Amino acid sequence: MELDSAQLSAVLSRIQFAFTVSFHIIFPSITIGLATLIALWEGLWLRTGNPVYLQLAKFWIKPFAITFGMGVVSGIVLSYEFGTNFSKFSEITGAVLGPLMAYEVLTAFFLEAGFLGVMLFGWQRVSAKLHYFATCTVAVGTWISAFWIIAANSWMQTPTGHRIVDGKFEVVSWFEVIFNPSMPYRLSHMLLATLLTATFVVMATSAWYLLKQQHQAFARKGLSLTLWLALVLAPLQAVVGDFHGLNVKEHQPIKLAAMEGIWPARESNVPLLLFAWPDQKAEKNHFEVAVPGLASLILTHQWDGELTGLKSVPASDRPNVPLVFFSFRVMVGLGVLMIGVAMLGLLLRWRGTLYQSRWFLRICSVLAPSGVIAVLAGWYVVEVGRQPWLVQGLVRTMDVVSPLPAERVMLSLSLFVLTYSLLFGVYLYFFRKLIKKGPPALDELQQLQIGVKASGYAVSFNKALAEPGQSNGQGA
């Protein structure tokens, strides 16, 4: 395919956005869940006084902090990239999406930033209860943030509540814009995904410690708790995902057709493809491994139910089928694996060999990135599956890119690739370093516990020590 300069620039802008948004989503998908888990542990510690819970909270707050930091800096990029690279898009949809993002900043970003300082640095500056409040506030902030950004994204998938005046979108009903048809499904699917992501990161780390026979009490608590969580969350996610799929069938049938690899314009008795090689030119699949009728059954609840296929629209209105098809399989495959691990964990627990089964611990420990990979794959299904549209059925992506010279976008894209590759390596290095260092020792925490209870005393004592120095300059 030959590209002229304008198209090249547009493609580069799209690659840059895909790259920067993919990089960004890694971090919130860990921190939303992890903030919730840390709040849970801190709450359990306050309630039970069991120091292992404090140990869990204090340990995970460090990986949380570096992950959160990465999320913040990569997120700022996105809030500007709509304007820099998709200027026409921001101009015509700004009246709808801008206010949603303004609410995200007002109700979530400031809240997280404002209480994060206390959560990270305030252990001995505020009372234990106030610190717990700060932790909960940060966790709630991450949830609120997800609410608004998912609302904005879902509106682009299933736009409602607007009208178009002189080529620009105006809002008629904010309720319909925010609670658009796909929003509730996408929000619950994403929040469960972040909880699962954090759950598996913690589970993998705990399993790794048990394999190395380090920090046993701490690791057992972590593993046990996360396996219970996974047992609830992973099957629930499958159910929510199924509902979400039905919603996609109703509102974005072409995306669904790409997910399932359905080519004929209408097909009944659709098989569920376990594997296939979609061929966009020949408009069919190769090497199909299929369960007859199962896709129809899942999606229409009838063996011979009819589904819309890709050939119902011209090729120019279809997404990149293999990318959507395989991403969907990666996501579902990992989901099934998560359910399997949770069930196995239950079985081993019942037999009383959970902490001794090295093979099981090994499986758990390699699943650390499973949640992140599933989240990325899921978002590729959502975003690539919507193409060629940016706002489903209304705005084409290629039509609303900034008319920048290609070399300028090439420059920024190269800078982002360099910066993010470097930082991702650094992030993994420090994450590993924190994990290897292990949790803080219990006796250290006991001291801290005294410090927390006597925080007012500690601060005034410090101040008293400082006073003489202050009045004589550097005097004493």
Add this chain to the structure above:
Amino acid sequence: MDISLFYFLLLGFAILMYVVLDGFDLGIGILYPWFASDEEHDHLMRSVAHVWDGNETWLVFGGVILFGAFPAAYALLLSSLYLPIMLMLIGLIFRGVAFEYRFKSHSSRIWWSRAFSLGSTLAACCQGLMLGALVQGLPADAVAGHSLALFTPFSLFTALAVPAGYALLGCTYLVMKSRGAIQHKAAQRGRPLVWLVMAAMAVVSLLTLLQSEQIMQRWLGGWHALALLPLPLLAIVAARLLYRDLGRVRKSHHQAIAVTEKHEDRPFWLAVSLFVLAFAGLVVSLFPDLLPGQLSYQNAVAPAASLWFMLPGVLIFVPLILAYTIWGYRIFAGKVEDFEQGY
């Protein structure tokens, strides 16, 4: 009041909050090379580690208010200023992650120090460049035209002036948050910066006046001039007091004169007031334009449905945000040495 004017003022408030708040913590990064030892660098970073994230959120807030209330300006401005924005973001990324990684590193510590200071300086220079380019009026084909069109002598000048201003804010913040040698050094470095900043403000003000007949009229024609006269006069008074206070802090270390808390805190507030006055002057000159000479806020404004929808959010949450931000600052009030290490 017209609701679109309200959003114009809100946008101004957000930008001013950002410039003052991130100004002092970017300033700390710009001052970094002036401090040599590892302990001093620790101190500098710890003085802002708990607030940088919140400070930078004002940048995002400014961005989304522009997006939601003036989408046409958001689109044109950001795509026109493409390169400086991208470079600023890269700078902010490096200095932001340096906060997390520097304290956790050993062998790579020096690199995180560099990332922090270079990133902060780059971000500040880009902001200065954008200020200059905006005041001069963006070239009509800034989006598709030559990549270097934004780099004019004037915008290069402001690209140095803004970091100098941030460095001054950083110095006064350090005076407030430190004792002993660091406080002394900050006060000493701050004094010439006061001169530099005042000179830069004079140059920018004069060149802004020459930008258009209308701006000249606004400042020098008729009774307006009298009403606006306090802006430059107050700036001179603030600079004078600031210079004297910094001198007093500096002297105290040589001659063991008692410096009260007031003298340690006041330089910061004086430096802030300089920024407020300069910003007010800029708004007076450019009103009602968002892109001078190209787009006024009235022409870029979003439909009423969007403005009214955001209004309760702004009215409820902005005061709340200010309240818990102040609360956060108060928890960590006092000198950096009195905080416990890290988390």
